Amino acid sequence: MLTKSQAKAFFLGGTALCGVAFLLLTLDTLAQMPARSNQDAMSEEVVRGHMIWNKNNCMGCHTILGEGAYYAPELTQVVERRGKEWIAAFLEDPESFYPGRRKMIKYDFYDPAIVGAEEAARNKADTIAFLEWVGNIDTNGFPAEPDLVQGAATQEIDPTKLEGAPEMFRNICFGCHQVGGQGGNVGPALDGVSERFEEDYLRQWIADPQAVKPGTTMPKFPMDEATLDAIVQYLQTL
Amino acid sequence: MQPTIQYKTQKIAYWFFAACMLLFALQLIYGFILGFARMGYDGLHEWIPFNVARATHTNLLVVWLLTGFMGAAYFIIPEESERELWMPKLAWVQLVSLLLVGVVAIVGYHVNWWEGRKFLEIPRELDWLVVVNVLTFLLIIFMTIWKGKRKTTTAMVLFFGLLSAALLYLPGMITFENLTFDSFFRWWVVHLWVEGVWELIMGAILSFLLIKLTGIDREVIEKWLYVIVGFTFLSGILGTGHHYYFTGTPRYWLMIGGIFSALEPLAFLGMAIYALAMARRGGRKAPNRIALMWTLGCAVMSFVGAGFLGFAHTLPQVNIWTHGTLVTAMHGHLAFWGAYAMIVLAMISYAMPELTGRSMFKGWKAEWAFWTTNIGMLGMTGAFAVMGVAQVYLERKGGMDFLEVQESLEVHAFGLVLAAALLTLGVVLFIKNFLEYGLPVEVDSSSNSSGGGSVLATPQRPQED
Known part of the structure; x- marks a missing residue:
């Protein structure tokens, strides 16, 4: 019959083994991620866009790389889907695009009437640059193409x-x-x-x-x- | 009636549990804001937009669970170490400062002061205060164990669970410019907490409650505790891989995450069998039947929510479709409820008669609270399941527009809110029962040497392995 010290050894041994394996895989993953995420293409605009994303908790409604709150659309490939101009126009006044429907916060820093044309344009460009960069990350095929669409096929x-x-x-x-x-x-x-x-x-x-x-x-x-x-x-x- | 706690510093736990009740109630209010928004009633959008309500809802959950764990530790550790808490005044300071940081953080969310990183929204400045607070807590617990008469397995597992949770908070405080790194280390905190070290804490509390409530020999219970947490780490550490399928990480995580996540339900199944088997073998009636119901309910519901429903969406072939949909909310709600909310409520149900010397567990309220909360949460899980699966088929597989699909789900959000109302009714009963217990009674330490904190009706009998 299993004794308490054997049970303890199983716990400590198993944890140590899995912990070491996890750390080694982490090292390898960290080494691969810059290439897989096109870190070279991460311009100043992209980083500023990332900060806008974080600072305003965009993933509190949206998802990106599938992570977020499922209340607003997945944005991983939004630039490919909608185009830059569409997004820029949308950010300036989201509710005009979907009147009377689910709302997005209208941010002052995208509004030329509030922060000036230059600043608003820059914030929009940074956001779009970030989203475009995310769209090029190698995500192992996420999001998958819809496979039940007869018409489109x-x-x-x-x-x-x-x-x-x-x-x-x-x-x-x-x-x-x-x-x-x-x-x-x-x-x-x-x-x-x-x-x-x-x-x-x-x-x-x-x-x-x-x-x-x-x-x-x-x-x-x-x-x-x-x-x-x-x-x-x-x-x-x- | 005399309280049955042996150490007067244990009563600090009462105030942690009271804070739990308050924060839990607040969490439910924000949950309703989210539920109504999903039904299409977002009248609060101008003042409390969805992302504010969502961050508040999840952070309140984390804070009330941690507060509950801390209260549990302040209750359990003196009994396990057979001495009073080290520096109880410091524990008061720790409680008050924890609540202050929590309140500031939540007010901050409402004025756009946060970091937009799911579950780790607390701004960096406040992160440091959290670290100091948790270190203070750990110091009190450590010193109490260190100076105690005995060092039990239950106490050590609890301490190392709490310590690891504190250490694993740190990777979440590193700033990364690259989103994929940000996401990678965010899961070190979130996953290794809830599917790793928090299970140590949960396992230790479970083992303490089973020792007290079933009368089975400590050695037997603690032996199986090692086996259960052993399986947890064997599956849970590499199971982190299920967050690394589609976030810019190498392809081998699909294989590793898939295999080890598939093992995770076994750890939870083991925990459920262990708790049920111990309760059967104990065979004696603890008068505090409600505490035993919550304890066993926790073991079973954590298997259903965390184990079974987790498995239902962590296979990579499934997750490619369900990742980033409401299927996650389905799993998340029942997992947190079953594993962590229920263990804290079990601990409170056990500790209250001990702290106050009153046996309010005999009334109907305590029993109704158990059933209505659980049925309500299962109903919510069902509603999220319908919404999630519909979203997967219509949007992800059928290619329909996101917003069109969400609007078609509004009727199911109504079902979600109805089930949430049932859950809320149960929570109200639980809190009412909590208040009726009254405040903890002063312990007369001279007359209470034989209580042993036990609510067993009969003295312990020896147990075989």
Whole structure:
């Protein structure tokens, strides 16, 4: 029968063995992590962005590398998903993007009216640089591509459809809508949109979505007439 | 009625337990803020946004559990060492300063003064005060054991659990510019606490309670204590690997973390079998049945929450989908409840009659508190499970937009809040019962030499191995 001293030896021996193994693996991991995380590409902007991330407890809502609070989206590959311009516009006034829905704190340091254009632009650029750097970390395949999507798997990706799109469309609209099998998955895909809606309707819709359909999740973006024209013209080609 | 504690300095534990009750109640309030936000009612967003409520909720948990562990140590160590606490006045200073640091930290969170690192949000300046505070606590415990008449295994396991917990706080205080290093060492604290050294503390408290409540020979219980904590460390140390799957760490962690995490439930299963077997073998009726219910409940629920549900999402093939979803919240809630909240509540249930000399455990409140809290927490776990699994399939596997999915889960958040209300009812009953015990009574040390702190109805009989 097991004696108390044998039990003690089992505890101390097992702990020591596993402890040593853990320390050795830690040394090897620490040696590999700079390369796996592209530490060379960690510019001053990235580090400042990391500090903004920490100082404001962004992972108290979001997750990054899957770590955080599951209340707001996973941001590991957000730059790839939304694009830099979309994120910059979003940070300035998050609620205008999702009116009446789950809220993000509006931070003064992103608002040119409060901290000045230069400072706001710098903070946005730092944040985006940090997120872009995180997106390039070798995460052993996280987050995995959705594997139950039938539609997306069968639709051919056709990058030519994006040719001729105005810059505003590529930077903002594309973050939520798909064209030619690429783009965001928040709003409906825009392929064939000209067959479904009249030109005038599209113009009114984009200019003020809430006026056309109260309660819609489509945000209203400030844009001049020329940009609006260009986007509507482009939609006619789809 | 005379209290049955033998050493008058043990009554300091009462004030630690009282602080526990207060912080626990506060934790629940912040939990409701989070629950309502998930239902879509985020009216407090301007004043207490989600990240503030979340940091407050988790930090209050950690602080009340640590306060409970400290109270347990101040209660257990004099009995195990057979002497009064060393410098009891210092223990008072330690309690007050701990609460002060806690309050400052939590107020700080509300004005954006924190570090955005999950579970370790306390700002660096306050970290140092925490270190000083914990060192003071450890010094009191160490000196008491050192000067004591005997050094029991239970006391030593408890002390080394507390000491290791203090040492493992330090890696979390290093600043890294590289996020992957930050994350790597954050888990040294968080994982090696809850799936490592905290289990030493839990095992030691469990062993103390089993010795007192079942009357089984100390040597038998302490022998199995070594086996259980042995299995814990055998699986738990390398089990840290399940946090190193997808955070910029090498691929071999998928294998190591996967295998050793799969062993972790065995340690918890061992703990549950050990507690149940000891209670059966003891075979005698401790009058404080509620303390035994919490003790055995803790052993069983920690297996379900930490062991079984932990296993349910630490296999790498599963974790690639569940990592960073509400599945984690499902596991986290029942694990912390079963393993750590319940052991502290078991300790309080055991200690209160000893401290106050009143047997309030006989009333209906104590029993209802046990069942409603546990059923409520199981209900919450179920709600989180539904939300987590739905999130995995709709968002992660189906590619739907995050916010669309979250809005479709609001109805389940309502279920979560309902279950939380049941849990809260139980906690209110527990606290009410706690208050009805009244304050600890002065110990007349001359008339109390035979009590032994035991609530056994009959004297001990010899036990076979």
